[in-house]
Amino acid sequence: MRVAKFGGSSVASASQLKKVADILIRDTERKFVVVSAPGKRFAEDTKVTDLLIQLGNLSNSNEDYRTILESILARFQEILEELFLPTTLVDEVRDKLQSIMDGETVYTHKMDALKATGEDTLAQILSLYLNSLGHPSSYVHPQEAGIIVSDEPGKAQVLEESYERLYRLRDKEGIQVIPGFFGYTKDNKLMAFPRGGSDITGAIVAAGVKADLYENFTDVDSVYCVNPNIVDQPKEIHELTYKEMRELSYAGFSVFHDEALIPAFKAKIPVSIKNTNHPDNRGTMISASRDLTNGPVVGIASDAGFLSIYVSKYLMNREKGFGRHLLQILEEEDISFEHAPSGIDDMSVILRENQLSSEKEAIVLKRIQEELRVDTVTIERGLAMVMIVGEGMNSTIGVTSKASTAFSSAGVNIEMINQGSSEVSMMFGIKEEGIKAAVQSLYQTFFEA
Amino acid sequence: MRVAKFGGSSVASASQLKKVADILIRDTERKFVVVSAPGKRFAEDTKVTDLLIQLGNLSNSNEDYRTILESILARFQEILEELFLPTTLVDEVRDKLQSIMDGETVYTHKMDALKATGEDTLAQILSLYLNSLGHPSSYVHPQEAGIIVSDEPGKAQVLEESYERLYRLRDKEGIQVIPGFFGYTKDNKLMAFPRGGSDITGAIVAAGVKADLYENFTDVDSVYCVNPNIVDQPKEIHELTYKEMRELSYAGFSVFHDEALIPAFKAKIPVSIKNTNHPDNRGTMISASRDLTNGPVVGIASDAGFLSIYVSKYLMNREKGFGRHLLQILEEEDISFEHAPSGIDDMSVILRENQLSSEKEAIVLKRIQEELRVDTVTIERGLAMVMIVGEGMNSTIGVTSKASTAFSSAGVNIEMINQGSSEVSMMFGIKEEGIKAAVQSLYQTFFEA
Numbered sequence: 033m034r035v036a037k038f039g040g041s042s043v044a045s046a047s048q049l050k051k052v053a054d055i056l057i058r059d060t061e062r063k064f065v066v067v068s069a070p071g072k073r074f075a076e077d078t079k080v081t082d083l084l085i086q087l088g089n090l091s092n093s094n095e096d097y098r099t100i101l102e103s104i105l106a107r108f109q110e111i112l113e114e115l116f117l118p119t120t121l122v123d124e125v126r127d128k129l130q131s132i133m134d135g136e137t138v139y140t141h142k143m144d145a146l147k148a149t150g151e152d153t154l155a156q157i158l159s160l161y162l163n164s165l166g167h168p169s170s171y172v173h174p175q176e177a178g179i180i181v182s183d184e185p186g187k188a189q190v191l192e193e194s195y196e197r198l199y200r201l202r203d204k205e206g207i208q209v210i211p212g213f214f215g216y217t218k219d220n221k222l223m224a225f226p227r228g229g230s231d232i233t234g235a236i237v238a239a240g241v242k243a244d245l246y247e248n249f250t251d252v253d254s255v256y257c258v259n260p261n262i263v264d265q266p267k268e269i270h271e272l273t274y275k276e277m278r279e280l281s282y283a284g285f286s287v288f289h290d291e292a293l294i295p296a297f298k299a300k301i302p303v304s305i306k307n308t309n310h311p312d313n314r315g316t317m318i319s320a321s322r323d324l325t326n327g328p329v330v331g332i333a334s335d336a337g338f339l340s341i342y343v344s345k346y347l348m349n350r351e352k353g354f355g356r357h358l359l360q361i362l363e364e365e366d367i368s369f370e371h372a373p374s375g376i377d378d379m380s381v382i383l384r385e386n387q388l389s390s391e392k393e394a395i396v397l398k399r400i401q402e403e404l405r406v407d408t409v410t411i412e413r414g415l416a417m418v419m420i421v422g423e424g425m426n427s428t429i430g431v432t433s434k435a436s437t438a439f440s441s442a443g444v445n446i447e448m449i450n451q452g453s454s455e456v457s458m459m460f461g462i463k464e465e466g467i468k469a470a471v472q473s474l475y476q477t478f479f480e481a
Numbered sequence: 482m483r484v485a486k487f488g489g490s491s492v493a494s495a496s497q498l499k500k501v502a503d504i505l506i507r508d509t510e511r512k513f514v515v516v517s518a519p520g521k522r523f524a525e526d527t528k529v530t531d532l533l534i535q536l537g538n539l540s541n542s543n544e545d546y547r548t549i550l551e552s553i554l555a556r557f558q559e560i561l562e563e564l565f566l567p568t569t570l571v572d573e574v575r576d577k578l579q580s581i582m583d584g585e586t587v588y589t590h591k592m593d594a595l596k597a598t599g600e601d602t603l604a605q606i607l608s609l610y611l612n613s614l615g616h617p618s619s620y621v622h623p624q625e626a627g628i629i630v631s632d633e634p635g636k637a638q639v640l641e642e643s644y645e646r647l648y649r650l651r652d653k654e655g656i657q658v659i660p661g662f663f664g665y666t667k668d669n670k671l672m673a674f675p676r677g678g679s680d681i682t683g684a685i686v687a688a689g690v691k692a693d694l695y696e697n698f699t700d701v702d703s704v705y706c707v708n709p710n711i712v713d714q715p716k717e718i719h720e721l722t723y724k725e726m727r728e729l730s731y732a733g734f735s736v737f738h739d740e741a742l743i744p745a746f747k748a749k750i751p752v753s754i755k756n757t758n759h760p761d762n763r764g765t766m767i768s769a770s771r772d773l774t775n776g777p778v779v780g781i782a783s784d785a786g787f788l789s790i791y792v793s794k795y796l797m798n799r800e801k802g803f804g805r806h807l808l809q810i811l812e813e814e815d816i817s818f819e820h821a822p823s824g825i826d827d828m829s830v831i832l833r834e835n836q837l838s839s840e841k842e843a844i845v846l847k848r849i850q851e852e853l854r855v856d857t858v859t860i861e862r863g864l865a866m867v868m869i870v871g872e873g874m875n876s877t878i879g880v881t882s883k884a885s886t887a888f889s890s891a892g893v894n895i896e897m898i899n900q901g902s903s904e905v906s907m908m909f910g911i912k913e914e915g916i917k918a919a920v921q922s923l924y925q926t927f928f929e930a
Contacts (some may be wrong), residue, residue, distance in 0.1 A: 198510065207683070281800075282825045347740070349731070353812045355821065359805035368801055374820050375903025430889035432898065433882065440879035451898040454824025462837045 033202065035064040035243045037212065037234030040071020040079055041251040042308035043154050046114030049161060049449055055249070055311050056207055064201070064241060065209045065232040067158055069150025070107055080107055080150040088146045091133040101129065108153055115161050125153050141185035144224040146216065151211035151230060159209040166205035170359055175203060177234060179215035181223045188215055188223035188293065190236050196403045199241025210237060228292035228377070235292060239299035246296045249308045255280075258332045262468055268315050269330055271322040279421045279457040280333045293318075297460040321423075328428040329478040331421045334471050336464045337385045338415040340448070341396070344378035345406040354404065355379060361399045370417075371450045371459070382448065382461060385413060415447065416464045418471060419457050420478065426455040434477050435460070442466070442473035482651070484513040486661065486683030486693045489528055490700040491518020491757035492603050493817040495563030498610060504760050505656055506616055513650070513690060514658045515683040516607055518599025529556055529599040537595045541583040547594045550578065557602055564610050574602050590634035591786055593663065593673040600660035600679060611767075617655035626650060626657075628685060630662035630672045637664055637672035639685050639744065647689025659686060677741035681742075681860070685740060688748035696744045698757045704729075704765040707781045712924045713919055718779055720771040728870045728906040730781045759863050770872075777877040778927040780870045783920050785913045786834045787819070787864040789897070791843070793827035794855040803853065804828060810848045814841055820908070829911060831897065834862060864896065865913045867920060868906050869927065875904040883926050884909070891915070891922035 038052050056062050068079040083104045090097035105122050119268045152425050155171050162169035171377045178197025181188035193452050194215070200209060212230025214222055225232045230413045231248065238246035254268035255277075272280075274297045281290030296303050348354055355372065358379060362369055371382040388396070393411065403468040432451065435458060448461030462470055487501050505511050517686065518529040533551045539546035554571050561568045570778065581594045604620050611618035627646025630637035643664070650657060661679025663671055674681045687695035703717035704726075722747045723728075730739035745752050751768040797803055804821065807828060811818055820831040837845070849858045874880050881900065884907060888895050897910030911919055 143876075166597075171787050279825060294796075347743075349817075349819070352815070356805055356808035358810050359808065361804050363802045366801070369804070370800075371823050372804065372821055374900050375899075375906060376728055379904050384531055426922070427894065429892060429894050430886075432895050433885035433889040436882035436885050437879075440882040443878060445876065445878045446652070446881050446900070447875075449898040449900040451823055451895070452822075457824060459824075 033063050033243050034061045034065065034247055035234055035241065036061070036247040037066040037230060037250060038061045038068065038308060039230065039248075039250045040068040040081075042071075042249050043067050043069075043158070044071045044077070045071045045327065048308065049111065049115065049158060051308050051311075052158065052249070053162060053165060055308065056162065056163070058311075061229065061244070062247070063156065063205060063207060063324050064210045064237055064243070065155075066230060066237055067151060067154050067251045068207065068212055069147075069154055069229040070111070072099060075121040080104060080154075080365075083107075083146055084146045084150055085127070087133075088143045088294055088468075092142070093236045097133075101126070104129070108157065111157055115164070117158070117160050117164060118155065119325070121153065121156060121160075125149065141221070141223065144185050145222050147224055148211070148214040148222055151213045155209045155211035159207075162207055162209070163356065170204065170208055172201065172208045172210045174211060174214055174233070175216040176236070177210050177219070178240075181215035181217060181225075182285050183217045183219075183221065184223060186224050187226040188217075190215065190232070193220075194236060195240040198237055199242065201237075202241050231292035232295070235294065235296040235303075238301050238303075240294040242299070243301055245304055246301050247295075247304045247306055249306050249311075251309060252305075253307045253313045253315065255305055255331070257479055258471060258475050259334065262334070262471045263429065266475065267479050268314070269316050272316055272318045273322050273332060273423050274318060274320060275456050275457075276330050276423060277318050279419065279454065280331045280334065281373055282335075282419070324424045327422070327478065328425040328431055329420050329422040332418070332471055332474050332478070333421065334416060334418045334467050336414075336416040338382055338417055338461070338468060339385045339411060340382070340386060340415055340461070341381045341400075341411045342378065342401060342408070342412065343380075343404065343406045344375075344408045345404065346377055348377045348379065351390060357404060358400065361396060361403065365396055365399075366398070368394065371448075373448055373450060379447065382415070382417075382450075414464045415461050416467045418460045418462060418474070420474060421457045423456050425458065432458065438473040438477040439470050442469040444473075446471040482512050482690065483508070483510045483696055483699060483910040484515065484683055484687040485511045485696040486515040486679060486680075487517065487698045487757060488679065489517040489702065491520075491698050492516050492607070493520045493522045493526075495560045497757065498560065498564060498607060500757050500760075501607065501698075502611055502614060502616075504757065505611065506614070507760075508914055510693070511696070513686055513692070514604075514607065514656060515661045515686055516600060516603050516658065517679040518596075518749065521558070523605045529603075530596055532556075532856055533595045533599055534592070536578070536582070537592045541591070542910065545860060549714075550575070553578070555859075556797075557606065560597075562607055564606070564613070566606065566609050569607075570602065570605060574598065588872055590670070590672070593634050593860070594660045594671050597660070597663040598675055600662045604658045604660035606683070608656075609654055611658070615781075619653065619657055619921055620661045620821045621650065621657045623660060623663055624665040624669070624680070626659050626686070629668060630664035630674075631664060632666045632668075632670060634671060635673050636675040637666075639664065639681070640667075643685060644689040647686055647799045648691065650686075651690050665858060666698050680741035681744070684743065684745040685750075687750050687752075691708055692750055695742075695750050696755055697752055698755050698760075700756060700758060701754075702756045702759055702764065704754055704780075704781065705926050706928055707920060708770060708783065711783070711920045715924065716928050717763070717882060718765050721765055721767045721779060722771050722905075723769060724905050725779050725870050725872060726767050728903065729866070730785075730869065731782065737922065739916050772808055773873045774840055776871070776927065777874040777880055778869050778871040781920055781923050781927070782870065783865060783867045783916050785865040785916060787831055787910070788834045788837060788860060788862040789864055789910070790849075791827065791832045791857070791859050791861065792829075792831070792849060792853065792855045793824075793857045794853065797826045797828065806853060810845060810852065814846070814848075816841065820897075822897055822899060830898070831864070831866075831899075863913045864910055865916045866907045867911060867916065867923070869923060870906045872905050874907065881907065884923060887922040887926040888919050891918040893919040893922075 507817035
């Protein structure tokens, strides 16, 4: 039994929905379908969700929203017509959006309710379409499905009891289509999930119905071993472990937000990344373990926008509590740090630049100087993290050597190395301008040699 | 104007003292001399300081100490006779030791007072000897010199005001001989310095009299770039910076206890390591900066006896305060840590094994599990740290690459790398059994290639 989730580009138009239906019909194991709202049909197109947000903003500021409302309805109208389905649904959607904007409903959070309409309508359309093709299907509303969430508009968290309720869906006949992106609180309030919302719904449903596989259909053939904007046509990754995926996601891999998959990971359900447009391609399988046949490194990730706070103080290493105190200052200023490499008389703290506004910078510098009485404290901005990821890397002699040789042959100085905690990754700090050269050189070393 | 300090082996016998006198006479800049107590004359010999400690222990437990007392006096008697000096000093020393043991003096700490007698007597002998050779010299008692210390038996700390007092010694004629290892409190109590005591006195005197150079005479030709027990006849280091010295001392370099030199470092006085037996050899000069002509790496240090506490927890990097809390548990259990490399969902803390008794280990593991609710916590013992040190290493591309290639060609897996905070060192964690192979391979790479 499988759960298939289709992303925005997979459901952007009638022609895309035909592909979706083909995929579903082809394998009777695909009993559960989770859908996003219609995405972009072409590069300059606007996603339905973004149109719904505009609608909400205009309505909130009492401006004329009629044009936007009509263009949203036109998207659904067009899809319904091209699939030869009755367009009465469009009027229902119009009434629903209107009542949400008029505040006539029980929805406590207008924006969440408006946004959710995209997924909700598309799920109904897909179910209608499958039935019209002679494949029994039912639309299952998240509340009916049992997706119970916390009362946090725009960042709802699934509650444990949802899984037991979802499990009951297994017995239902036909293909069940569930809209992604939202659930309901115990007192029936609609709440949207955070970023990656439909992926979250898919993962929750997969965990709840104890699926054998969670198929995540998107518009790429697979996860690539390196950012295709840096290396032209990089190799595909066919197998990944959860851990590897999580490490890669940390530094710039954007196939999806890795945390969206947590429910599936926790339930140990394998996740398959597939392309709706080329469903026969192998794609990428993410599971708890994998064969280690292709060398220790599976992917290279990179991300800019880091900074380092460097402090030095003679005899620091005799001072019990120094490191703790430094991290505590950051914590008290509500700043998250990423790494804290230390020498004997010095310590650096690496964090994302967005954590440190110039206002906070001044406060932090002052507190470090006054409370820790350091000899030096400096801040270096414009750092990037480059990460090589792979299970088994830690037990393979020579990976560090190969990696660092790749940096030096690219003429990039390594400012920082963080290795030794994670068994599946090695992290290098460099100056931002070196990212491209370094990543290309690492790619050559680990994937083309 | 120079301060020359002679270690235990340099003053172990009359023949050694003749070398010391030669060295002093040869250069009139050597106006201040600090001496240790007589050390070992041969491998199985006992240092006078150790004999004095035995004397104190026997006296404290009311046992017969006469044999030990006589052997101490015999050491001085022999030196005096061989240098053709009057032996009346021996009787003075006998009376003094006796009165300390009988508790008839104002000394509050018997053991400190007994131990100090070795340095004190030797200083008097050297001064007598220089005068007998026709070179005006005076013995300067630490109290007279103005070495004022805190009231902490066996671990006295110099007080700031000492420096001003010492500066007055500049005007005195002749070679001034000052016993190392002890000072006096403001209320006239004798207090010994901690480990490296005579080195500390030398550094204090050098800082006080604003010497141009602090010469530290010992029994090695120089500081070596690697432990001679691991690499046969390693290269000598002729120039080192304070920072490099400190980093090297951290991991197993034992020429002297680096903290002993702090007063000289703070006053920016260059320190020269020389061999009393080969005073014409170049030795090692330690100063604030050095020429970077011989490549980025100046030395390789290694030390065993480390362990790693590894914790992992899914989504750790979203948990503000996790790292701080982990370090705080250690701090509250009075455990010093050395490094804390971190991944996304995991963190390791490296510490010296002697910091974690099995009793404390149980407490720490329990607290980590209960307070941080981690997924995993494991402890790995038997780790070693290997460190390469050199100013300018940080700005030289390819050092990491060369170093890590050295490890892999020695077949040693790198468990941890800590690079990025200190500008003058790079630290590698490996399993203890790999030390020899790794250090030899690094030596070949950086010093023989």
